Amino acid sequence: MKKILPLSMLLMAAFAAQAQGNNDATPKKDWSKIDLSNRANDHFMIQYGYDGWMGTDDSTKPSGFSRHFNFYAMFDKPFKSNPHLSFAFGAGLGSSNIFFKDTYINLKSTTTALPFDNVISADHFSKYKLTTVFLEAPLEFRYAGDPVNPDKGFKFGLGVKVGTLLKAYTKGKNYVNTSGTTVYGSTYIAKESDKRFINSARFAATARIGYGNISLDGSYQISSFLKSGTGPTINPYSIGITLSGL
16 A cells, blocks of 8 residues: 555656646637627526525415526626636516415505415415516626537536516415305406515525526525515525526
8 A cells, every 4th residue: 555655646746747748738729819709608598497485484484386487688708818707797587486375475464574374264365476576687607618609518607696676466366265165266366566575675696507508597595585574584595497598
């Protein structure tokens, strides 16, 4: 073992020196002679996937497949010294639909805290969700394995997005009694809209990794979903798929 370890270290050092020599012998690519201004690199992104909440209690815990749908238009600026890297920024809309079971969220309440009322023993909606829509500005540092054709190679990105709340509303469908019988018909829908309890600004960390025009994406909202003093500190997160192009 004592002889093998020094020999292994010597071989590793020799391999590193050889690799460095090969790198030095290979001429560096002159990116200044390649026009990347019109390359396709995720100038449009559509995202869809699962939404969840962290920090909930028993009354505020979502149920079912909560989901988001986002659309962004982006500018992509490659680094002159290394076009594998780029900085992207843009704007778009982000929407989240959080579903609940046997729960009524009273957005029109005059109380200090937002009520999440359990209605399992009362007439209630069989389908119920809380929807928020944000105007967002995403920022992203990107890596593309193929700088000339990023839509045909490995890619990943890390970033943040900041948003301002445009709309918040609840939507209930099919009002039923305690025995599960519809009261107004299965197509009956009721909406209530109010932004008073929801934090008007949000700040989230984002990440993407994929190949070509398809990526797995994730985000974690650092700012609380509800305003301070109106309920638990809820931090939304999402996991989904990004379709990108142009």
